[in-house]
Amino acid sequence: MSHISTINPATETTLETYTLMSMQAATDKVEACHDAFLKWRLKTHDERANYLKRIADGLRDRAEDIALLMTKETGKLLQDGKMEVELCAQILEYTAKNGPSILADEERAHSAGSKKGWVTYSPIGVIYSIQPWNFPLYQPIRVLASNLMAGNGVILKHASICTGSGLLLQEICNDAGLPENLFQVLVIDHDISDKIIEHERVRAVTMTGSDTAGRHIGHVAAKALKKTVLELGSNDAFLVLEDADIELAVKTCVEGRLFNNGETCVSAKRFVITDKVYDAFKEAFVKQMQAIKMGSPENEETQLGPLSSKDQFETVSEQVSKSVEAGAKLLCGGNPTDQTGYYYPATVLENCLPGTPAYDDEIFGPVASLIRAKDDEDAMRIANDSRYGLGGGIFSQDEDKAFRLARDHFDTGMVRINSFGAADPNMPFGGVKDSGYGREHGGFGMKEFVNAKAIYLP
Known part of the structure; x- marks a missing residue:
């Protein structure tokens, strides 16, 4: 060539x-x-x-x-x-x-x-x-x-x-x-x-x-x-703890998953939600993901543009298909229409299991993996159950508790508390594992x- x-x-x-x-x-x-x-x-x-x-x-x-x-x-x-x-x-x-x-x-x-x-x-x-x-x-x-x-x-x-x-x-x-x-x-x-x-x-x-x-x-x-x-x-995990502000968590997690068309190394990718608030989070999260306006990236009202290439489109499609075949449940999206451009819809999967792309790998596109945790401790365990360790997030109304979890237990280079962001000139950027x-x-x-x-x- x-x-x-x-x-x-x-x-x-x-x-x-x-x-x-x-x-x-x-x-x-x-x-x-x-x-x-x-x-x-x-x-x-x-x-x-x-x-x-x-x-x-x-x-x-x-x-x-x-x-x-x-x-x-x-x-x-x-x-x-x-x-x-x-x-x-x-x-x-x-x-x-x-x-x-x-x-x-x-x-x-x-x-x-x-x-x-x-x-x-x-x-x-x-x-x-x-x-x-x-x-x-x-x-x-x-x-x-x-x-x-x-x-x-x-x-x-x-x-x-x-x-x-x-x-x-x-x-x-x-x-x-x-x-x-x-x-x-x-x-x-x-x-x-x-x-x-x-x-x-x-x-x-x-x-x-x-x-x-x-x-x-x-x-x-x-x-x-x-x-x-x-x-x-990375396949960054965002934890939604038992005392989380669900409205804030849903709004922020949608933003964190779809930022830059979902093609960001520090995107929120796995959403680890405690059993106590799982159903409330899921219902609101799916509703907001379904409402996302996909279209030309040059239009101001567009919220989700195309994936970057045909190769990227095919990779994301295969990862979702393999996850569903292995037991994941498709809650929305996942079925791109036959149109010009490499458009992949905002997609939500639940029952994401170890050994599948939705749990183990990085899906570089607008695909969210919902994972149910028994409680806060189990959520932290699941978050760290990854070969990756770039970023992550914690949603809790107890900021002191969230800070201690981030400092002492989260095995990543960066942790966001009740927020999402990609990079800041004044803060170190990088990961582990x-x-x-x-x-x-x-x-x-x-x-x-x-x-x-x-x-x-x-």
């Missing part, structure tokens, strides 16, 4: 066709990025921060163009795309504001306090960023912002279905005056991508995607002794790919 095409999932029409780069062309870009890094690393943190602010301004100036392109390439709601652009601008501004202090040299005593030393957070070189399609701007920006501030260069391999979004980001960075070649976009296949991981100029790899892809990329990087940060999938390792945001991402260097003074 020498070309790839982007396809509008709402209309099934081809948007653009791109020529894949050769191995030589890709490695030339890596070398050019390294050369740019050699100069960039010498700039002060404050100097780097000014570039991030200008990129943020560039994103806001072209917010309409970016959001529309993301909608056409991935099917995300246009209003969600606009929110994504603003979040990215805020991430850049947060990094610009806080980076100089987070990455500042630290003075430390050594030799029982009698001598002086310093710890510096020195940049290491070219970072290879492999990103998925569900947030075409946010995914690369969260890597780019932290690593530019740290003094590194960045090479991006974006998902093929949103190639245009990746190239548009590169254009905006160039227009903002970012030094030439410091941020490069590669349009390459998986075989060449593996070679890029092994390239001597690439010092570390960060990847967001499925746990299957994460195992492969982590393996290739480990063989080459490259550090990795992997943000992988098969959801990967490493952290982004909240200042943590800026220190993932630096050399914590000890300097001893006499």
Whole structure:
């Protein structure tokens, strides 16, 4: 395959066709990025921060163009795309504001306090960023912002279905005056991508995607002794405890399941409901899911757009079918109509059993799995009965109790209490178990790919 095409999932029409780069062309870009890094690393943190602010301004100036392109390439709601652009601008501004202090040299005593030393957070070189399609701007920006501030260069391999979004980001960075070649976009296949991981100029790899892809990329990087940060999938559980505000829980869980057409790693996916409130939650939840308006992602009144691709549509359809065949009960949705576009309706399953996709796996689409728990303790057990551990949620009117459960028992990287949200620039983002390792945001991402260097003074 020498070309790839982007396809509008709402209309099934081809948007653009791109020529894949050769191995030589890709490695030339890596070398050019390294050369740019050699100069960039010498700039002060404050100097780097000014570039991030200008990129943020560039994103806001072209917010309409970016959001529309993301909608056409991935099917995300246009209003969600606009929110994504603003979040990215805020991430850049947060990094610009806080980076100089987070990455500042630290003075430390050594030799029982009698001598002086310093710890510096020195940049290491070219970072290879492999990103998925569900947030075409946010995914690369969260890597780019932290690593530019740290003094590194960045090479991006974006998902093929949103190639245009990746190239548009590169254009905006160039227009903002970012030094030439410091941020490069590669349009390459998986075989060449593996070679890029092994390239001597690439010092570390960060990847967001499925746990299957994460195992492969982590393996290739480990063989080459490259550090990795992997943000992988999840089947996040949202617990509805016996004392939950059911109206709030239902409204929030519908939002949490359908955000970004259900194609979010930290979407609410499994809903673990205590027996005491199960029937009340189920009735209201199904009613609200049935009322969701599905349609063109470019229309303001649309609440649910298409899945991102034909492959994604077929995967979700198969996961639902397998779950039903194994005993899950379909409460609504699950039967997409024969129409143009990869539209899958808001779907609710109950009696979701271990060993089925609805219980064990990540369903990356608008499909909710209802699981009945005996009581609060059983709900917490079921939530942790997963190979994943990215995020989760707890609904309870006793916030102190919910906080203790989140802190002491929930085996995930992030927990929401009586709320839903995807990411916040000021809070760490990442997971445990098969959801990967490493952290982004909240200042943590800026220190993932630096050399914590000890300097001893006499």
